[in-house]
Amino acid sequence: MQSKKIAIIGAGVMGKKHAQTIVKHPDTELVAICDPFSDAMAQEFNVPNYKDLDDLLNTMTLDGVVIANPNRFHVSTAIQCMQHGVTCLLEKPLALNTAEALTLIEAQQSLNVPILVGHHRRHNKIIQQAKEIIDAGTLGEINTFNALWSVYKPDSYFDIEWHRVAGAGVLAINLVHDLDLMRYLNGEIESVQAMTSNKNRKLEVEDSISILVRFKNGALGTLLASDAAVSPWGWDQNTEENKTSFAVSPDQDCYFISGFEGALSVPNLEYWNYPKDQSKSWSTSLMKNKVEPNKEEDVYIRQLTHFVDVMNGIAEPISSPQDAIHNIQLLECIELAAKEQRTVYLEQLQCFKKSA
Ligand SMILES: NC(=O)c1ccc[n+]([C@@H]2O[C@H](COP(=O)([O-])OP(=O)(O)OC[C@H]3O[C@@H](n4cnc5c(N)ncnc54)[C@H](O)[C@@H]3O)[C@@H](O)[C@H]2O)c1
Structure with missing residues (x-):
């Protein structure tokens, strides 16, 4: 099976952890980064940096994205990716609050694209x-x-x-x-x-x-x-x-x-x-x-293996938005x-x- 082409959105501490994991994993390939404020991580991993998410989604064919940008962008970013049919590994928290999480779930139900929420433990x-x-x-x-x-x-x-x-x-x-x-x-x-x-x-x-x-x-x-x-x-x-x-x-x-x-x-x-x-x-x-x-x-390798299975359509996300919304509500x-x-x-x- 071909390795999965994945881009990372948000090149901070967590984005770097995901980049290191993708590079190590035998079934995944890091193909791009999207961060409007810094291209240092893209240079480090020798992949292009896109300052604009639409540019990335319109230019590259992706199997998945890891969304590791600040929490306030999680929902809008995930919806944008799903609109391009791209499966998401969305860092926790799913959303800023329950109302916002419900908006994401409604969008996901109509677009029918899987999301794995990053409750890595x-x-x-x-x-x-x-x-x-x-x-x-x-x-x-x-x-x-x-x-x-x-x-x-x-x-x-x-x-x-x-x-x-x-x-x-x-x-x-x-x-x-x-x-x-x-x-x-x-x-x-x-x-x-x-x-x-x-x-x-x-x-x-x-x-x-x-x-x-x-x-x-x-x-x-x-x-x-x-x-x-x-x-x-x-x-x-x-x-x-x-x-x-x-x-x-x-x-x-x-x-x-x-x-x-x-x-x-x-x-x-x-x-x-x-x-x-x-x-x-x-x-x-x-x-x-x-x-x-x-x-x-390594827990992050195990999470990524599961994400590969989700992208291949052979596993349901162990942490779905419908499940993770309970954490926000709590x-x-x-x-x-x-x-x-x-x-x-x-x-x-x-x-x-x-x-x-
Ligand atoms: N699973 C965990 O245990 C765990 C641990 C730490 C952080 N996180 C989550 O990971 C996410 C990132 O946290 P972090 O600690 O890496 O933060 P960070 O501040 O180190 O990195 C955020 C990055 O996103 C970039 N960014 C800002 N706006 C953006 C946009 N619109 N599009 C793309 N990139 C943008 C910033 O330039 C920065 O590089 C957060 O949602 C956080 O809750 C999860």
């Missing part, structure tokens, strides 16, 4: 392994899901003006991935409560947040996070997925999931059950088992819950009702 082999353990019934019906993400962002991170203002905090930038995985592993969330704090940095943006969720299957969850706390607990430190940015603490876990029959910690994939021949009771010693977590496979509900100090039910979001 879903492609991590460890998540696939955790899902297999859960789907095999090892935990029974899940009762609780406890997730942690705490790390100290360097003070220089906040030199960038937009990092200091509401909307660019730990919730939208980091926890959107954890919320996506909580949904992926345990199903949709029905309602949320939340508290935020900025007591450490005293900036407009939150530096810490605690979130309570009730899943539709009745399980309860907590997600506790801070980007002003020194801690070894968080997806990025524990999975070693992003060693260029995060120092690792691979012996620690960040998700603790327990059910009627057993418990599982992620990413180390240790799970506990009562021995089959003994009574289920808090006085019975638990048996600990372990699946060796597969940390070897962010909005959590912000509202924290602001108004009340339980917010996802179905009450006015614009989301229209899509139901």
Whole structure:
């Protein structure tokens, strides 16, 4: 099969990560970059840079694009690409808000071009392994899901003006991935409560947040996070997925999931059950088992392999806009819950009702 011709839109930090991945992958070819402000990356990868997206789409025949431009352009860019029949790998977030996400979904339904949303963690082999353990019934019906993400962002991170203002905090930038995985592993969330704090940095943006969720299957969850706390607990430190940015603490876990029959910690994939021949009771010693977590496979290569399958029409996107809109909706509900100090039910979001 011929390698897939892919262009990258947005030559920033994430665009470069995608370019490196495309160049490494045996089934893909980087053919162009589109960035109105810089052609440095195009020069580095020896491909043409287009300052204008229409120029690119009218000049080149593409199998796919990776959209890694600023969030406010995601929806308009994806629609423009779909109008040329080009399959998109659209970086998260899908859109700025639920209303905008619905516009994209409507356009996609009429243009009928696939979009894979870049919730890359879903492609991590460890998540696939955790899902297999859960789907095999090892935990029974899940009762609780406890997730942690705490790390100290360097003070220089906040030199960038937009990092200091509401909307660019730990919730939208980091926890959107954890919320996506909580949904992926345990199903949709029905309602949320939340508290935020900025007591450490005293900036407009939150530096810490605690979130309570009730899943539709009745399980309860907590997600506790801070980007002003020194801690070894968080997806990025524990999975070693992003060693260029995060120092690792691979012996620690960040998700603790327990059910009627057993418990599982992620990413180390240790799970506990009562021995089959003994009574289920808090006085019975638990048996600990372990699946060796597969940390070897590059998550971005795995995501790209899946994108190739989507372009070939042999796979449905593991993260579609119809799925990723739930993450956008969750962010909005959590912000509202924290602001108004009340339980917010996802179905009450006015614009989301229209899509139901
Ligand atoms: N999956 C993840 O874990 C992850 C991590 C970081 C960023 N992201 C996402 O990737 C996207 C890019 O983030 P980044 O950190 O690379 O940002 P960045 O600021 O480093 O890069 C953005 C690039 O887009 C270019 N640009 C601006 N307007 C454009 C336009 N209209 N068309 C094309 N290019 C344009 C800029 O010149 C810049 O080169 C964001 O949507 C972000 O949310 C995802």
